[in-house]
Amino acid sequence: MNDTTARTTAPPTRPRTAHPHRHRRLWAALSVLVCAVALLFGSSSAATADSASSGNDVQVAQTLGDRELTVILRRITGVPGPLHVDVITHKGTAAGSIKLAVIPTGVSTSASKGEASGTTVDTAVVKLGSTPGTYSAQMDVDEVGPWELTLDDGAGHTAKIPFVVSKTVTSPAEKAVYAGFIGAGALILVTIVVAVRVRRGWWTFVPSGGVLACLAVAVTGAVLSSSLPLPVSQGGTVDATIDGVGNPYTSVVQQAADYSRPPATMLLSSSTTRAGETGTLKLKLTDASTGLPVDDLVVHDGALVHLLVVGPSGQLYHLHPVMTEYGTFEVRLPLPEAGHYAVSAEFARRGGGVQEVRSATGIDATGSTKGASTDVSTPEGTGTRTVDGVSVSMTASSLVAGKAAVLTARIGDSATLQPWLGMVGHMIVVGPLKSKTAAVGEETQNAEVWAHSHSMGAVSDSSSDDMSGMEGMDGMEGMDHSSSSTSSSSSTTDSSSSSSDMDMDSMSGLTSVNGDSTADETVAAYGPDVSFVYTFPTAGWYRVWIQAERDNAIITVPYLLHVTDATTEKTR
Numbered sequence: 001m002n003d004t005t006a007r008t009t010a011p012p013t014r015p016r017t018a019h020p021h022r023h024r025r026l027w028a029a030l031s032v033l034v035c036a037v038a039l040l041f042g043s044s045s046a047a048t049a050d051s052a053s054s055g056n057d058v059q060v061a062q063t064l065g066d067r068e069l070t071v072i073l074r075r076i077t078g079v080p081g082p083l084h085v086d087v088i089t090h091k092g093t094a095a096g097s098i099k100l101a102v103i104p105t106g107v108s109t110s111a112s113k114g115e116a117s118g119t120t121v122d123t124a125v126v127k128l129g130s131t132p133g134t135y136s137a138q139m140d141v142d143e144v145g146p147w148e149l150t151l152d153d154g155a156g157h158t159a160k161i162p163f164v165v166s167k168t169v170t171s172p173a174e175k176a177v178y179a180g181f182i183g184a185g186a187l188i189l190v191t192i193v194v195a196v197r198v199r200r201g202w203w204t205f206v207p208s209g210g211v212l213a214c215l216a217v218a219v220t221g222a223v224l225s226s227s228l229p230l231p232v233s234q235g236g237t238v239d240a241t242i243d244g245v246g247n248p249y250t251s252v253v254q255q256a257a258d259y260s261r262p263p264a265t266m267l268l269s270s271s272t273t274r275a276g277e278t279g280t281l282k283l284k285l286t287d288a289s290t291g292l293p294v295d296d297l298v299v300h301d302g303a304l305v306h307l308l309v310v311g312p313s314g315q316l317y318h319l320h321p322v323m324t325e326y327g328t329f330e331v332r333l334p335l336p337e338a339g340h341y342a343v344s345a346e347f348a349r350r351g352g353g354v355q356e357v358r359s360a361t362g363i364d365a366t367g368s369t370k371g372a373s374t375d376v377s378t379p380e381g382t383g384t385r386t387v388d389g390v391s392v393s394m395t396a397s398s399l400v401a402g403k404a405a406v407l408t409a410r411i412g413d414s415a416t417l418q419p420w421l422g423m424v425g426h427m428i429v430v431g432p433l434k435s436k437t438a439a440v441g442e443e444t445q446n447a448e449v450w451a452h453s454h455s456m457g458a459v460s461d462s463s464s465d466d467m468s469g470m471e472g473m474d475g476m477e478g479m480d481h482s483s484s485s486t487s488s489s490s491s492t493t494d495s496s497s498s499s500s501d502m503d504m505d506s507m508s509g510l511t512s513v514n515g516d517s518t519a520d521e522t523v524a525a526y527g528p529d530v531s532f533v534y535t536f537p538t539a540g541w542y543r544v545w546i547q548a549e550r551d552n553a554i555i556t557v558p559y560l561l562h563v564t565d566a567t568t569e570k571t572r
Contacts, residue, residue, distance in 0.1 A: 180218025293327020312339025432540025
């Protein structure tokens with residue numbers, strides 16, 4: 001009986017304790033989590049290095065009717081979202097109303113995305129006052145891709161400005177980084193659960209191995225993100241489409257150093273050639289290869305087309321024709337006196353270089369111009385003079401043929417110059433002249449050199465200790481778009497440059513700081529000294545015009561300079 005009782009007596013109960021291996025597995029999982037978090041924060045900056053986004057303001061000068069305007073399309077922060085448009089007027093601009101409209105113009109492989117193309121999405125009216133300044137309006141845009149802004153002054157003058165609405169796009173490498181870290185985070189949680197619930201420790205190696213694989217993908221993507229090439233610029237290098245702007249990484253285009261396109265041919269026609277009248281000058285730009293209208297001009301130095309016209313007595317007109325349709329540009333041009341008007345145009349084609357096309361014919365105005373005031377005072381040499389109530393003085397380091405000269409114009413006596421066309425100053429050079437007393441228009445038409453140079457940039461006197469005042473100092477050599485020779489054809493393409501020259505050209509005026517847009521005409525904080533670097537190729541007399549903006553007025557200062565021969569200079 002005692003044996004039976006002993007066999008049926010239950011053994012004493014042992015207290016349950018946690019398995020020591022589970023603690024080790026838990027600590028191992030937590031260590032992996034800490035390492036993953038450290039890698040996440042350590043690699044996050046590199047992961048965003050190649051995000052594709054635009055985000056710069058677009059400034060376009062427009063000579064709409066008798067008004068010289070600067071239209072600024074402010075950056076768009078989100079789509080759908082508002083598009084802010086500023087219209088800047090200058091001294092002498094008449095008051096009135098400008099009707100604005102935005103129209104999508106892109107194409108897409110998806111019928112639903114491209115169905116609104118060509119349809120007006122929103123309109124607004126800008127009421128211009130008699131005081132020079134900024135007048136604003138706001139419209140809504142609802143999709144990415146190429147768009148068109150139209151302007152109508154109600155007097156029969158219209159303009160079209162193409163622009164591209166972009167968005168921030170995540171690159172494939174950046175997507176790999178995000179996917180890798182998300183996957184690692186999810187697998188870390190799985191590892192913790194397995195470490196706590198499963199008794200066999202080797203099971204934790206399965207999800208933890210997945211964590212390491214995901215981290216390897218993330219780190220590899222972060223490292224490659226800074227070295228992979230950016231996609232081609234939609235609307236800058238290649239024609240923009242809705243699909244291409246929406247995801248430029250889907251457009252596989254072979255990178256090349258030069259996307260240059262054939263030169264353009266320019267034909268002129270004027271509604272009047274009678275002196276004393278103001279006519280409409282029409283420019284027809286066609287592709288020299290296909291003969292089709294040029295439809296790929298891009299904003300270059302703050303305008304689609306820069307038109308330079310030199311009149312019989314030395315009047316300089318720096319105008320910006322408006323696009324009425326692809327390949328057709330119009331501008332109102334006064335013909336105050338009889339004689340010859342020399343004409344040249346400067347523009348840039350998408351993916352190509354800058355072209356300066358000089359008209360081989362120009363405009364000959366005929367008729368009587370009694371009572372017309374056409375006197376353009378051009379004293380010889382440098383020195384000081386007063387133009388439009390502003391004191392202007394010029395100095396030159398040297399005026400020797402073949403030697404770089406630094407020409408500095410001091411305009412006014414304070415740092416109140418405003419950027420015009422993305423530059424603090426412009427300089428137009430014509431020569432060498434056969435006769436300094438001959439009609440200026442004819443001399444310009446036959447001159448060997450017709451150059452358009454930009455200032456090196458100017459530092460505001462009031463911000464010498466501020467790094468933002470260093471804008472424009474990157475392009476110390478200045479830029480020069482010059483033309484030489486003429487021909488008997490309707491027009492001559494005198495110079496062109498590759499897309500790399502266009503990139504350098506953006507450095508010659510005001511450069512952006514920290515990715516911001518360059519300063520526009522609302523910033524009056526430059527000068528008063530404006531410097532140019534130019535090499536006169538041969539000896540002789542040259543006509544030089546300096547242009548800058550001050551107090552919302554464009555100041556044009558003419559000079560007549562004599563350049564000596566290098567051999568003559570050595571004998572002195």
